[in-house]
Amino acid sequence: MDIQSIKVAKVENISTHDFHIIDVRSPKEYEEFHLPEAVNVPIFSNEERARVGTMYKQIGQDDAKQLGIELVSPKLSGFYQKLRELQEQEQKPVLIYCARGGMRSKSIASVMTMMGLDCKQLEGGIRAYRQHVVVELERFKQQDKPFIVLEGHTGTRKTEFLERLQLEGYPVIDLEGMAGHRGSLFGHVGLKQRSQKEFESLLYQRLEELKDAEYYIIESESKKIGNLFVPKWILKGKEEGTRIRMHDALTSRVDFICQIYKPEEHAEELRGGLQRVLKQLPDDVRADVIENFEKDDYWKVIKDLLVHYYDPRYDHAAQRYHSEVIDIQMDQEDDVLLVIKKTIDDIVSKQAVFSNVKERQ
Numbered sequence: 001m002d003i004q005s006i007k008v009a010k011v012e013n014i015s016t017h018d019f020h021i022i023d024v025r026s027p028k029e030y031e032e033f034h035l036p037e038a039v040n041v042p043i044f045s046n047e048e049r050a051r052v053g054t055m056y057k058q059i060g061q062d063d064a065k066q067l068g069i070e071l072v073s074p075k076l077s078g079f080y081q082k083l084r085e086l087q088e089q090e091q092k093p094v095l096i097y098c099a100r101g102g103m104r105s106k107s108i109a110s111v112m113t114m115m116g117l118d119c120k121q122l123e124g125g126i127r128a129y130r131q132h133v134v135v136e137l138e139r140f141k142q143q144d145k146p147f148i149v150l151e152g153h154t155g156t157r158k159t160e161f162l163e164r165l166q167l168e169g170y171p172v173i174d175l176e177g178m179a180g181h182r183g184s185l186f187g188h189v190g191l192k193q194r195s196q197k198e199f200e201s202l203l204y205q206r207l208e209e210l211k212d213a214e215y216y217i218i219e220s221e222s223k224k225i226g227n228l229f230v231p232k233w234i235l236k237g238k239e240e241g242t243r244i245r246m247h248d249a250l251t252s253r254v255d256f257i258c259q260i261y262k263p264e265e266h267a268e269e270l271r272g273g274l275q276r277v278l279k280q281l282p283d284d285v286r287a288d289v290i291e292n293f294e295k296d297d298y299w300k301v302i303k304d305l306l307v308h309y310y311d312p313r314y315d316h317a318a319q320r321y322h323s324e325v326i327d328i329q330m331d332q333e334d335d336v337l338l339v340i341k342k343t344i345d346d347i348v349s350k351q352a353v354f355s356n357v358k359e360r361q
Contacts, residue, residue, distance in 0.1 A: 008121050010128075022096045024096060024098050024104050033201065036205055043071075043072050044068075048071050065103075072107075079112070087118070093119065094118065097126060100125045100126075102125065109121040129201075137200060146214075147218060147240070148241055149238050149241045149243045150246065151219070151318070153246075153248075153314055154306060154311070159177070161336070173203070173216050173218050175230060178202040178206070180194045181228070183219075186261065188273075193227060193228070195228075196229065203231070215348065243326070253306060267296070270298075288304060
């Protein structure tokens, strides 16, 4: 079969659920950003890709191709076995992609097609998908849906409640979950932050799932979550949205943070973030925090950071917003989630902006 005769699919015409998605790029490329549900079956390791690229630049295209053939040929049998197993598990075609829809995906799709597998190549590769994500995010921006914002001091379990709301079908956009970061200086502890491209891909996927929702629910975030930028239209929605402000006792918040961050397991990661906070603390508090950290008394460290750093910063930032605020006292409620759900339902039923949103789309 001629290499040009393989089937090609355009990104705007596919549903990833209809294919076994195969990413043939190197593990490093895949880790940075990949299609939803894609399986990484690399034709080159990270080191091999670097070798081929170096040869291409320093010697020439023909020599780079020859090296590529030598590296890939021994792997074809295993590649075929992997794809055949996937199709035996679930009968649907294979969609293969690389960076730009070039030689890597085209050659593998051709060989696998000749071996009798139902294969297509993604036209334009991951670059085409990235362009599609950018276009679609702009489309969602234009819909101008209203936001309900869950906010409160650090440790008021906002992310936990968002996750539970999402499980019950509420239109939640879990920005921190998509980012792989909790949003604070210590937000990376125990997590692996995603790239900006992967974050925006996950955001697009979630917005597509919520395309029929009349509103969105988010946690109050700053313009950056770790190293990632939150889209400006979501920040605008946050500023204008109805806010549900969670309140909880300081001791409960410290207990919860200790439970989530597990400081005894991540002391060195915490130490790095702590260095950036210490200079912003009063001298006497700074000395106490250092002493307690070295004594492994993380409960006291976290309490001082909340009282002298996080809470004042939150209170200052909250003064910038003038939209409606509904307060929930967590320590006075037996079922906080139930109260949050009732509050959301009341907001949606009473505010005309929610019922009229479909007329603006």
